[in-house]
Amino acid sequence: xxxxxxxxxxxxxxxxxxxxxxxxxxxxxxxxxxxxxxxxxxxxxxxxxxxxxxxxxxxxxxxxxxxxxxxxxxxxxxxxxxxxxxxxxxxxxxxxxxxxxxxxxxxxxxxxxxxxxxxxxxxxxxxxxxxxxxxxxxxxxxxxxxxxxx
Numbered sequence: 179x180x181x182x183x184x185x186x187x188x189x190x191x192x193x194x195x196x197x198x199x200x201x202x203x204x205x206x207x208x209x210x211x212x213x214x215x216x217x218x219x220x221x222x223x224x225x226x227x228x229x230x231x232x233x234x235x236x237x238x239x240x241x242x243x244x245x246x247x248x249x250x251x252x253x254x255x256x257x258x259x260x261x262x263x264x265x266x267x268x269x270x271x272x273x274x275x276x277x278x279x280x281x282x283x284x285x286x287x288x289x290x291x292x293x294x295x296x297x298x299x300x301x302x303x304x305x306x307x308x309x310x311x312x313x314x315x316x317x318x319x320x321x322x323x324x325x326x327x328x
Contacts, residue, residue, distance in 0.1 A: 180221075180222045180223070180247040180248070180318070180321055181222065181223040181224070181225065181245060181246045181247055182217065182222055182223070182224050182225070182246060182247065182248045182249070182250060182314055182317055183224075183225050183227065183238065183242050183245075183246040183248070183249045183250070184210065184213050184224055184225065184226040184227070184250045184310065184314075185226075185227055185228075185235060185238055185239070185249055185250065185251045185252070185253075186206065186226070186227070186228040186229075186252050186254070187228070187229065187230070187232075187235055187251075187252060187253040187254035187255070187256050187257075188229075188230040188231075188254045188255055188256060189230065189254055189255070190206055190228055190252060190254055191206055191228050191230065192206075193205050193206045193208075193209065193279075194206070194208070202279060202306050202307065204306070204307050206228060208307070209307045209310060210226040212307060212310065212311065213226060213250075213310050213311070213314065214226070216311050216314055217314065220314070220315075220318055222247075222314075222318065224314070225246070232256055232260060232262065232263070235253065235256065235263060236262055236263065236266050239263070239266040239267060239270055239272075240266060240269075240270060242270060242272055243270040243271075243272065246272060247272070247273070247317070247321055248272060248273045248274065248275070248317035248320065248321065249267070249272055249273070249274040249275070250274075250275050250277055250310055250313040250314060250317065251263075251267075251274055251275070251276055251277065251294060251298070252276075252277045252278060252279070252310075253276070253294050256294075257276070257278070257282070257289075257292045257293065257294050258289060258291050258292065258293070259293070260293055260294075261293055263293065263294060264293040264294055264296055264297045265297075267294065267297035267298065268297045273299050273317055273320050273321075274294075274297060274298045274299060275298055275299050275300055275301075275302060275313035275316050275317055276292065276294045276295055276298040276300070276301040276302070276303075276313075277301075277302050277303070277309045277310055277312075277313045278301075278302070278303035278304070278309065279303075279305075279306050279307065279309065280303065280304060281303050281304030282303050282304075283303065283304075284304070299316065299317075299320060300316060302316070
């Protein structure tokens with residue numbers, strides 16, 4: 179059975195209370211529960227992890243190798259600053275989809291740059307928590323393509 183790591187970065191533990199006009203009213207627990215339910219319905223396993231610490235996120239990406247077939251990553255503010263996360267994704271060679279609750283391209287200029295995008299299959303932003311489900315679906319489609327090619 180395929181497994182997907184749902185990885186959330188800094189400040190996402192404050193979802194539901196942090197700038198709800200930007201990030202919505204759903205809590206991280208609600209987002210994770212929706213991901214788990216979608217995974218179960220889709221026949222995959224989902225594992226969720228959130229950390230405010232870049233090193234923990236790096237370690238999770240490294241540990242995903244050989245365990246998870248894909249990663250859904252909302253790196254939060256590290257999206258715009260972390261070459262280390264980009265390098266980790268390149269290094270483990272696990273299909274990764276970048277997710278953001280808000281449309282980062284409609285916000286401040288510094289949010290328009292994503293180091294993660296260079297290493298990701300694609301980027302989904304601006305669809306709120308539905309973006310996580312869209313990212314999971316994109317990964318499952320990629321899994322099917324890879325299985326069809328082998």
